[in-house]
Amino acid sequence: MRAPRRRCRPAAYRWCARSGAVRPAAGDAASRSLVAHLTEREDMTGPEGITKSEDDGADHLYRVRHSFAHVMAEAVLELFPDAKLAIGPPIADGFYYDFDLPRPLTPDDLEDVERRMRRIAAGDHRFVRSVIDREDAVQRFADQPYKLELIDNLAQDDEISLFTQDTFTDLCRGPHVGSTRQLNPAAFKLTGSAGAYWRGDERRPMLQRIYGTAWDSEEELAAHLERLAEIERRDHRRVGRELDLFSIQEQVGPGLIFWHPKGARLRSIIEEFWKQRHYAGGYELVNTPHVGREWLWQTSGHLDFYAGNMFPPMELDNSRYYLKPMNCPFHIMIYKSAIRSYRDLPLRWAELGTVYRFERSGTLHGALRVRGLTQDDAHLFCTPDQVEDEIDEVLRFSLSLWHTYGFTDLVAYLATRPEKSVGDDASWERATASLRRAIEAHGLPYEMDEGGGAFYGPKIDLHLRDPLGRLWQMTTIQFDFNLPERFDMWFADRDGSQQRPFMVHRALHGSFERFLGVLIEHYGGAFPMWLAPVQAVVIPVNPKAFPYAGKVAARLGEHGFRADADLSDNRMNAKIRTAQGQKVPYMIVVGAREEESDTLSLRTRDGTQTQGLEFAACVELFRRQVDERS
RNA sequence: GCCAGAAUAGCUCAGUUGGCAGAGCGGUUCACUCGUAAUGAACAGGUCAGGGGUUCGAAUCCCCUUUCUGGCUCCA
Known part of the structure; x- marks a missing residue:
């Protein structure tokens, strides 16, 4: 699946925020008349003009x-x-x-x-x-x-x-x-x-x-500079290092992400949630290789239209193999492994597929623009009359995921035919119209991205606005009437004839690397309970309480929570400071008082404390927060 | 890829006109019976990104390479 173009360059969320105002959704005509209006007013303003x-x-x-x-x-x-x-x-x-x-x-x-x-x-x-x-x-x-x-x-x-x-x-x-x-x-x-x-x-x-x-005022300037400082503090590269979530290593190669245990924990939580939602949403999961022979990429058209973004081939046993830049040809090969009937359709196959793309060196940016990425990719194969419902459902599915993560401000972009592309104009127009209907049905604000489609079809991209007003391109839903043709896919219709299926590519998070990077910035590292790699740190008030602190952490672990005990030889205050810096949702302070009464003292990230909380009540509180994903 | 800037200990950074490589945090060890944001001390830790050059002498000046940062461009 091809990446959406423009709008949110990897390196440039700030630019996105800026450009938002330069290209208002209102469109050119509106801004032109605005300009005319202003010019008129300008003329009425004297030299001493009103401020x-x-x-x-x-x-x-x-x-x-x-x-x-x-x-x-x-x-x-x-x-x-x-x-x-x-x-x-x-x-x-x-x-x-x-x-x-x-x-x-x-x-x-x-x-x-x-x-x-x-x-x-x-x-x-x-x-x-x-x-x-x-x-x-x-x-x-x-x-x-x-x-x-x-x-x-x-x-x-x-x-x-x-x-x-x-x-x-x-x-x-x-x-x-x-x-x-x-x-x-x-x-x-x-x-x-x-x-x-x-x-x-x-x-x-x-x-x-x-x-x-x-x-207009120094105060507004100061507020703006403070906002930039906040963006800096939330930068996923900084937070990723401070919370030991991920690294990039020069000796290994640029644009390749190493997820450390805490980052991998976060990723794993999201993967589990993702899998569960997909199974519940009528998807099957598949798994495919990372490389494929030249034949595959020739057939798909990638070598004609996408070679510039692919890693160079590997030669072995007189064949050329290419590292995959997209998952779609592999999913198609699964489709073609058997004869499909109209009764089988729609087929919805999803994969957390790791792909490699050659991105130009100047474009790489932390985890947000990388050369190795894991897409939450899926391909829908359906009959022509199912396709609008499928697209509609994908949009709904995507929106529900974003709401779970607390992103509610979404803008859609409808991308039309690019110069380098395949297929006839009539098909492009029909497909573009059906994507437009889906966007409108969900009442999403949208803008046109003329010429921004994939080489094989038009697409919808969803951009998110985070609390700092920045736009992020994430979800992409792409229509494809090209690959089914190229791979000669068919299904046996009701009347026994061979018909061409329609195909839709979609990635909801986009890439896990980017998604996690955005999520890190979205929460500034202070993850909600269900996502926090470490949900609670148990802090003994003095060395005497070490054994009990270990016991409390272990008991929380038995209840399915991620809790550590801080048994370092630091003072309690230092431990609180450390846990605070790690943005752990809860600190549990225990000493003799708590041990005697089977209670604990709960401290949250914002510094509020509850003393004498019963262990069972704490478990209940944690469970509720995890279940509510709050 | 292009333009500009940068790279010194795990992290954040200092290092003057070229003259013995530093601090804080973190790490290790030791001491301390400590109740809600830093207990104290000692020790360890660096081929100053890599390579070449200028120089009696280079972290410092020059060239090349790598990587990063901010943009441009291209894409999840």
Whole structure:
């Protein structure tokens, strides 16, 4: 199964959060009219223009950020008079501007630019809009090749407008604030620089992009920086190391994850839950090899359409074997191992299938973008008239899983035919329409991802929004009217004729590596009771209580809980501190008092304590939390 | 893959203009009868990512490689 494209790059959940605002679900038409509306209002705003009206908070920030981008360009031009300017849009939380500069930017340059911006923003420079005709524009930007290209791409009847503030004039559609007086010089910050291809095309020049964030007040800026710090604290790479969940080892290879005992415990809990739900949901589990002969990948089309993402072949016994990048051909081979009747369909086969894909080195990112991943993959084989129900059911199944993990904010993307693809247009359209009906039936908000489908069919991707507002691409449901054809799959229909089955690929978590990484960040390592690798640590108040602490941990183990006793020679306070740092849900403190009365003192992660709790009551409390998955 | 930055003890990091490799945490050992977020001491632990070069001398300067970080691009 092919991975969904774009939107949530591995390396870039933050980018996703940003881009969310740049490409609003409202679509282009809506944002265009919004722009028109704002431009109109801009004209009514005098030089002393109002800072903000009650009803345009979001639009106001959009203008502030857009204006800061221009201020930044002015500052960069002061520093590099020969800089070539590309584009400088506002994005969620801030802005950026792309420059073609004579030398790489250093951190000192950024500080310099920031100082200059502060000076400019502290002044009172009006943003003045003017309209010029095409010839004047071409002349004006004669030494700005990127601007010329932008002008060239404007439709013949588009108005060409400029915005000028202070010494700087830019080709720009607007809107902007009335004056730099409306920019708070203390409420912005440059957040970094990075390379970026002109127009996002790797065949075109690499520009230098400077990112910044901008707000109305210092408090809002501080709150935003605090949010970034929280994201940093929750980073799955950091938490994964601190809680000893997983590692990546340079000597072994990049993009390959080692799950340590606690991480593997978490993974195993989720696998068990996953298996149980699949059996209950009418699936059968299958297991298939990790390599297959060239024939398989030739037949499937992977060598024609996906070879760039596959590990190179291994030669043995005069055959070429390939490590599998997807599970589907193997599941098809199981289908073809017997003659199937319409009475057998639908068949729903799931596998936790570990696949290997060659991902470019620059894209690898912790557990979220790796080269070896385990997909919670399944393939549905059905008759043509069953397919809509099947897709509908898969969506329902997926949504129920996400709700269990506490993700409720979901956005769907409907991906259509890519350039490199197989099949006739009519089939693509029919399949796309049925996916759309399924999304609509579940009332999910969705966006189109034009050309983002797999080579063998259109697909639905589900993205999750976590508590920090970041989007994650996880579930994918893909229609396939190609592989059944290529493998000449058929079933015996009611009338005895041979009919082609329909096929749907789906992965709900996506990959376990990514899913666990997201889950780690979602909970910041403070897992709910049912997922916590260690659910309770028993802490003796002094060495005398060691034997009893061991006994309590063992008794909890007998009741099916994951409990450790901390019998190190640290003081009790140190043990509490350690358990707290490990984000263990419960600390159980025991001493002579507890031993005499068969009770315990329960301390939760948030520091609240219950003394004198009876052992049986503790077991009941734990059990309820595990059962409720809370 | 591309642009930029980085790599020093298990972890987090210091190391000045090139001149004997450091701290805290963690680990080991010892002592301590300790009630809800760090008891004290001693000891062990490093081919300064790897390779090459410049130099009397390189963690420090230069080159190559590997890996990581932030982006670009591509995908779960």
